[in-house]
Amino acid sequence: MDHLIHLVDFKRQWEATHLQFQAAFERVGRSGWLILGQEVAAFERGLAAALGLPHAVGVANGTDALELSLRALGGRPGDVYLTTPLTAFATTLAILRAGGQPRFVDVDASGNLDLEQAARHLEGPGPRPRFLVPVHMFGHAMDLDRLEHFTRAHDLLLVEDCAHAIGARSRGRPVGTVGGACAISFYPTKNLGAMGDGGAVLTRDQGVADQVRCMRDYGQTSKYLHERLGLNSRLDEVQAALLSVQLSLLAEHNRRRVELATKLLAGLSSPRVRPVPIPAGSESVWHLFPVLVEGNREAFREHLHAQGVASGLHYPHLVSEQRALADAGLSMPGGDWPMARRFTTQEVSLPLHPYLRDDEAQQVIDACNSWSG
Numbered sequence: 001m002d003h004l005i006h007l008v009d010f011k012r013q014w015e016a017t018h019l020q021f022q023a024a025f026e027r028v029g030r031s032g033w034l035i036l037g038q039e040v041a042a043f044e045r046g047l048a049a050a051l052g053l054p055h056a057v058g059v060a061n062g063t064d065a066l067e068l069s070l071r072a073l074g075g076r077p078g079d080v081y082l083t084t085p086l087t088a089f090a091t092t093l094a095i096l097r098a099g100g101q102p103r104f105v106d107v108d109a110s111g112n113l114d115l116e117q118a119a120r121h122l123e124g125p126g127p128r129p130r131f132l133v134p135v136h137m138f139g140h141a142m143d144l145d146r147l148e149h150f151t152r153a154h155d156l157l158l159v160e161d162c163a164h165a166i167g168a169r170s171r172g173r174p175v176g177t178v179g180g181a182c183a184i185s186f187y188p189t190k191n192l193g194a195m196g197d198g199g200a201v202l203t204r205d206q207g208v209a210d211q212v213r214c215m216r217d218y219g220q221t222s223k224y225l226h227e228r229l230g231l232n233s234r235l236d237e238v239q240a241a242l243l244s245v246q247l248s249l250l251a252e253h254n255r256r257r258v259e260l261a262t263k264l265l266a267g268l269s270s271p272r273v274r275p276v277p278i279p280a281g282s283e284s285v286w287h288l289f290p291v292l293v294e295g296n297r298e299a300f301r302e303h304l305h306a307q308g309v310a311s312g313l314h315y316p317h318l319v320s321e322q323r324a325l326a327d328a329g330l331s332m333p334g335g336d337w338p339m340a341r342r343f344t345t346q347e348v349s350l351p352l353h354p355y356l357r358d359d360e361a362q363q364v365i366d367a368c369n370s371w372s373g
């Protein structure tokens with residue numbers, strides 16, 4: 001294949017941004033300050049303003065952002081967490097690292113944690129869950145009014161995993177603003193990507209922000225004074241400087257993602273390749289463009305590849321069935337999750353990124369529509 005349309009295109013990203021990136025790198029080098037300085041502080045201020053929350057704390061990655069959110073909200077060893085089996089393993093890994101026990105709730109047709117199913121888990125036997133950790137999947141916003149009502153009615157602490165959904169809104173409300181904290185990731189493929197790892201916790205609560213600030217830096221409150229057991233989970237000055245460039249492009253990039261998604265939604269016509277439905281009220285930022293494929297999924301992906309179109313899977317295995325959980329004595333016997341399982345066998349993610357051209361989006365559409373399955 002001489003030219004493959006990729007899921008994400010880092011070479012084009014570099015062509016478009018290298019002058020700004022190099023200037024940012026130069027600024028950090030000249031400043032003589034490499035860890036937790038002005039770049040991190042400035043990026044945190046910009047990020048908080050862009051996402052509609054008063055406090056943002058940069059950390060080393062999205063997994064740490066989740067773990068530190070849970071611990072800052074008072075997560076204790078033995079707590080039970082309702083979460084989704086259809087996500088990056090990181091969501092559950094963070095719960096385990098905070099000492100918690102995940103309890104997996106099936107998803108709805110949009111791939112998001114199903115609150116009706118969650119209600120059933122609250123009635124069951126065993127210790128009552130204290131936390132809800134949903135993921136705003138694929139760049140869509142879950143219905144935030146429902147989420148807020150549900151967590152209040154059931155007295156649950158809420159941490160929103162916004163790794164897919166930076167900038168998404170639900171009827172005008174930004175994701176991440178309902179929970180006690182939200183976690184985002186700057187893994188390079190995400191809508192706001194670093195040139196390496198990074199993450200952030202955002203919150204309305206000054207106390208939560210202070211806890212995360214303390215814990216990201218060995219748990220020290222001032223130099224050599226350690227108040228609680230923390231991590232080394234700092235965001236580098238260099239990454240923060242690059243992320244400030246990316247943040248200045250985020251609104252335009254998300255707008256372009258919406259434009260491309262609209263084109264794909266209008267163009268896809270095969271009854272065997274159906275876009276995943278969007279949660280009610282979601283103003284999405286289309287981190288991914290997932291479709292559900294009827295028939296042989298591998299044959300579909302090979303067909304796309306032959307037409308010059310790469311594809312991905314989100315996600316091919318349920319978190320609840322990963323060997324790492326079984327090895328930790330946490331396998332989930334008797335679990336079912338039929339909706340989530342359907343995604344593991346039928347979902348395919350099509351290319352959608354801010355540097356995708358219109359003619360390439362058309363090529364993706366044509367490749368899908370020409371599949372006879």
Ligand SMILES: *Cc1c(COP(=O)(O)O)cnc(C)c1O
Nearest residue numbers: 061062063088090091163185187
């Ligand atoms: C990427 C991702 C994470 C983890 O982020 P890292 O920065 O890779 O640690 C967590 N949750 C979801 C849903 C993700 O997509």
